[in-house]
Amino acid sequence: MPANSSRANSPPTACPIGRTRRSSIKSSAPPGDSSTRPPTATASRSPSKKQSATPGPNSPASLTSTARQKTIPLARLWQRLSSPPYGYNEYTFTVLLAAWLADRHREVALKGPPQIKFRRGEKVTIATQALPVWAKTDILGKPVDFVRTWILAHKASLIRRQRPVLPPSPPFPASFPEAEAYHDALNRFLAREPSETETSERLDAEANRDAIAAELNKIRQWFKPVEKAEALPDPAPLANLLAVYPTLQAQLPPIEMRAEVVSVRPSPEQRDRQTTAQTSVLNRIRNSIDQLSERSDSLPDLDACNAYLRDLQVALEQVTATASLPDDLATSLNYAQQVAQRCRQGFRQAEQIEQDLTQIRQAAQLPNYFTQQDYAKACQQIDPLSAKIPADSxxxxxxxxxxxxxxxxxxxxxxxxxxxxxxxxxxxxxxxxxxxxxxxxxxxxxxxxxxxxxxxxxxxxxxxxxxxxxxxxxxxREPPPSGINPFLEVLNIAQQKIQRIRDLPFGKMPEIFKVYQELADLDLPETDNTELANSYGEKLQAKQTEGRSLLAQRFGQICDRTVSSLNDCNTQQQRLNSARDLVNDDDFADLRDQLERTLADLAARREEIERQIEQGKRDAADKQTMQAIRAYKASKKLNTLQLCDDALADIEQRRAQLHNPDPYQKEIAAIQQDLQTKIAGYQRQLQDWRDRLAQVTALDALTQLQLDYNGKAYIFQGSSQLEAYQTLGDPIRHRLADLNTLADLATRSRQCRSIVQCQEIRDLLEQVSLHDCDRGQAALAEIRQKLADTQQTFEQALIQFEQELDQVSDTRSAKNLQKKLLKREDVYKDSPLAERFQTLSADAERVLDLYQLLDSTAPTTLEKCQELRDRLTRWHKNLPDCSPDLEDIYTAKLKEIDTTNQQLYEQKRQAADAWIKTLGQEASRIYRTSNDHEKLAIAIELLKTIHQQQSQHQDYLTTELRGTLERVIDLCQDEQAKDKASQIRLLFQQLHRVQREELYTELKQYLGKTTEVADG
The missing domain is CATH 1.20.1280 (Monooxygenase)
Structure with a gap:
């Protein structure tokens, strides 16, 4: 064992990279950094005091660091850990480094050659690879080579990357921008190498990404019509506007308001853009339809009218097929269609009249020598055609x-x-x-x-x-001398004159009168034949009388001609004046008188026609005026207050222009009443909005109210009610802002996950500024109550955790409690209960350590009880502080160990008593037998038993029992002393094993020599 082996076996908590406690696992500092030391309870839970790796002067200063990773030369780490106070050898360093790398395998990579030894001349390659790749190599097989060659010679490095952290989810329902940012963060998290992240975290991230993507897609699908509407050109075809309008009315999919369910709500900007798009598209549709409807007043001809009606029909079908459009749009198109149809009917009627008139003109063009059949045929053609022509045209x-x-x-x-x-x-x-x-x-x-x-x-x-x-x-008659009868010739001339007077049209009265004068001036030639002269004179006189009568008839035709117009009067007057100028002679006084009477009648007729024309003009003007007034009757173009007011003013002005207003008074009053009813309806709309605004409490209802309000802006433009309409806009917007604020606060209160968040929301409630504070007080009070209930729930949960800590009875329940506390750590962070929670968490962690310590050694023997008690005492002594609850648990467990120790000791003592009793019973047999050999056997057996079992019971014997044991031993030894062989055996058994073996060998040799002497 090397000299520093005692250091190698020291507790790993003394090593910066050997620590594997939970707090160090959470740390993001690299090996060798001071931040890997166990942080205090307060520091480890404070989000505002993040541990930072700040190497000191003795730390591995030559690190290359970026924002996402740090590179640590392993040689510097070895140099530090192999020096005092650590003094690790290669084996211990390798084991600790491997354990630390295994614990942080997702955060670190190694940079070095793929193997330790290379052949001579082989190029050494350096690679940076993840730990799973290095695990397939043998670099850790020989710790000495690993340290001396791989680390020191090849200058290997440890690369520690910033561990990807699962992005925290926003409070749900999240706004669209928050959800998009969260979705992007999840994608960046999942884009990291799988080896860098925990499998459970990746599964959670994938599930959250898919859920949030589905919710985002719902919002995008809902918002896509808005973008399409905003991209429409201006002006846009009516069909395009009608196609996009129903999609703008699509309702937003239901939003789940529970905080534990992933859901996304549109941003206020999206809602505003949707409302603006709805209003804009509807106004553009209305403008397009108004422009199309106004064309009905300026149709030039039948072709234009037919083309316009086709356009109207297409537009009407499109409007009818489009859902959610106001009814007045289709009504306006229907009215324009009716106007266009009347125009078309008028054009067709005028065209038909022109065709009929042309046919009448053609039929009336009789030849110069027309027949009665020609006249009858012309009448047959003209009469049906003239019957179709209106009398007033x-x-x-x-x-x-x-x-x-x-x-x-x-x-x-x-x-x-x-x-x-x-x-x-x-x-x-x-x-x-x-x-x-x-x-x-x-x-x-x-x-x-x-x-x-x-x-x-x-x-x-x-x-x-x-x-x-x-x-x-x-x-x-006597024929004339020349063979020609001059008298008859004069009569023939007279007859020709008469025929001429008859044949000339009455329009040629001067010529007719001239012919008559020629007739009147005819005289018979002079003759001596009085009878002949008288006879022909009578005939000539008869001819002249006939001519005079015919002339009067022709003048009578002029006088009898009917007139029906001023043009006819002018023409007739010209004819009469011309005829009167012809009959200035007194011989034609009767004709002149007739012409004078006719002229007087013509003057009266002219006055009558002029009166009729004037009356007709007045009637036509009244009809035209009434037609203009009737245009306001049920007109769908009067869709604004200004138009209705203008219509009423125009009706009053036109009624004053009527020449005979009496027949139209009731009709005009009914039209005015309709307009006033419509104006009152528009004014009621304002009051209805006020009433709805005063009662609305739901955001959706208010959004619909704002949509209705914005969509009816055109009604009040330019009217006397515009100010009242505009005055209502700010309260709607203010109320909408208030409800959005309250809805956001309510959502936050429902999604409140910590006491700090509760307090932050309370602070927001104190700072929130509502436009209508009175109406918002109830909602604010409800939110405050919700926050109070939530905080009370958190406080009750903390009390329950404290109760659970008191009820912890084993390692499993301690682990479960610690898991619960870890999950609820953010609830109490930075709150007034944070210290209490941290104390509870620290106690739970220490209780877990306590039960793990208790589980490590079962108190089955007195020695283990003592060992466990010593370890428990050391654990208690090493605690930086100990709460009363933890002190109670420690005391209770110590008492349990002492109780167990006492029970085991009592069991040992009882066993010792029983053993002594058994020995005494066996020793009593020595007294009861008389056979020495049997006594010796009993004594030897007892001594053997005592020799084997005395160590088990010696410490648990009382003084009295020890005396009993000594007496039994003395008795047995006395019996052995009586027998020499027994004494030898006893002495032999009392020798050390080595001595017995040596003696046994000598005795064997001695026994052999003794045998030879005996044989000799």
Whole structure:
């Protein structure tokens, strides 16, 4: 054994790296550092006083350190531990280093060659590897070579890394940023080498990471629509806005509020962004729909109207299919659709009217020599078309005029037959009849009606008779000398004039009047034949009278023409004035009077038409005004207070503009009442928000209230209630901030895990500033009560631990108590109960040491009892301090050992008494037998028994029993003294074993010589 072996076997607590107590295992200091010494109870539990490795002047100063690891040359460590006061040899140093490395195998690595000895010329490689790799080598096989070659020659080093610490979990439910930071910390922890972390910690970290990742994914999925909404372009298509809006209404998955369950809640910023996104998207949807609806007022044509209706239908389907949208959006689109449909109907009606008017114009374009069938066909085409044209449309006047012109032309056609019949009656010569037949034959095809065909046939038959059977006057007339009858020629000219007067349209009255004047100016040639002159003079006079009558008829046509518009009046007046200018002569006084009367009637008619037009304008203006007023009836565009107020003002202004407001009073009042009801509803909305705000206590309900409030901001913009609306915003935000603060404090109080946290929350409660302190007092009182209950629970738990310490009866229960205390260490750290808890923890640790000490040596013998008592006494003596509870336990265990020792001693004493009694009984046999050999055998056996068992019972014999034992021995020895051989045996047995062996050898030789002498 080396000279320093006694030091090598000294208690390991004297060695900086040999200590394996729990406190040193927790330490993060490298071997050889002063921080590996057992810290005091207070220091080991104080989070604000972390042990730091600060090497002194005699410590291994040549360390290379980084923020995460330190490198310690093993040669310096060997130099220190092999020197006084330690003085370890290579074997002890290797064993202690191996034990220390095994204890901290997750924190350290070794740097050195992979083997101890190398062949000559072989290059020495240096590697830094974890302990599991080094465990497969044989560097520790020979401690001397390990120290002298591997450590000193190859300059091996110990690398101690900062041990990864399992990240502490935030209080649950954690906010999203806290949960993300915790998730990242867990990933960094799991990214470390498995050899650097405990398996149980890795399993816990993986479970927590998966749980927190699932919760984070829920929040990300819930928040993804917000990010999508924020990324939408401006302006964005309505379809994109409608697609993202329902996703913004998705409810957040239920959050588990229990502190022991992993759960994540959105951050206040995320909630604000979601609320802002909801409001923004809804406002953008509303603006898009308003812009789309406003297009209904400015549709230029039918194609634009059809395209607009298609856009409206698509938008309406999208809005209807989108959940959670306000109803007024679809209603606004429906109203715009109705307006557009009316516009389309108006465009179609106008187009149809134009088409019908075009067809009427085409149908009214009769040829110059139209027939009755042409007229009837035109009427058949015009009448159905004109029936479809509204009477109040401008086209109706044109159609009426077209029909009047058409009827007038037809009337002239029919009047022509009457004129021919009159001419036929006055035809007195063959030439006149032939001329009239020629005209009738040319025009007869125009009369397709049977009645007029029959009249023409009768007229032709009459003329044929005149031609075949001329009158007597015609026969008696003296033909003109030249073969041409000048009288008949004048009559023919007169007839032509009459026909001209009849054929000219009434629009050519000057020409008609001129033709008549020409007719009136015709004279017969002079002749001496008075009878002939009288005969032709009468006929010419008849022609002139017929022309005069026809002229009056033509003037009558002008006077009888109906007028329905100012244009007709102007045209008619021009015609009448023109006609009046023609009849200034007194010969036409009757015609002039008729024209004057007609002009007077026309002036009255003009005034009537002007009154009608003016009344029509007033009625149209009233209708237009009422149409504008009716537009406010159930209009979904009036979705703000300002629009409603403007609508009421506009209605009042328009009602004042009505020319005849009486028929519309009830309707206007109903529309105004609807608007006032809507305004009252908006104002009730403000009061409803106030009532809800006054009663709300739940954060979710208040969040919904804020969402409703923000979503209805457009209603109050620019209105008289805007200030009242804005005044409500701050209380909502303040109440929301208060509820968020109270919810955060309540969550912290539920998740409070230590007395210090309770006190910190109490301090926060004292410092918290609520906008509405009165409403928050109840919640604050509840939180304070929760904190008081929690702290009371902690205090009761500490009392229970103290009771459990009193009830500890073995090592197992002591270990269980220590585990409980280790788990609850953070509960009492830095609190008023910290010292009490630390004392309890120290007592529990010492009690565990005590029971481990008791378990190490079972008090089965007096020697072990004494050994155990000595160790227990030394343990008690080495305690820096001893609490009363621990002192009681120590005293109780000491008493138990003493009791056990007393019991064992009593057992030994009783056994000694029984042994002496047995020896006495055996010795009494010597007196009872008379056989010397038997006495000697009994004595020898007794002495043998005494020799074998005396050491077991000697210390437990009383003085009296010892005297009895001596008397038994004396008796047995006396019996042996009586026998020489017995004496020899007795003396032989009393010799030392070596002496007996030597004597035995000599006796054998002596016995051989004695035998030879005897034989000789």
């Amino acid at each position: 401008p086209a109706a006047s044109e159609v009426q005029k077209i029909r009047q012109d058409l009827d007038l032309n037809h009337r002239e056609l029919l009047d022509q037959v009457d004129a021919w019949e009159s001419q036929a009656d006055s035809a007195t010569s063959t030439e006149q009849a032939l001329e009239l037949v020629k005209v009738i034959t040319t025009q007869s095809r125009r009369y397709t009606e049977p009645s007029y065909g029959d009249r023409l046939k009768q007229l032709q038959a009459k003329l044929d008779k005149t031609i075949v059977n001329p009158t007597d006057g015609d026969r008696d």
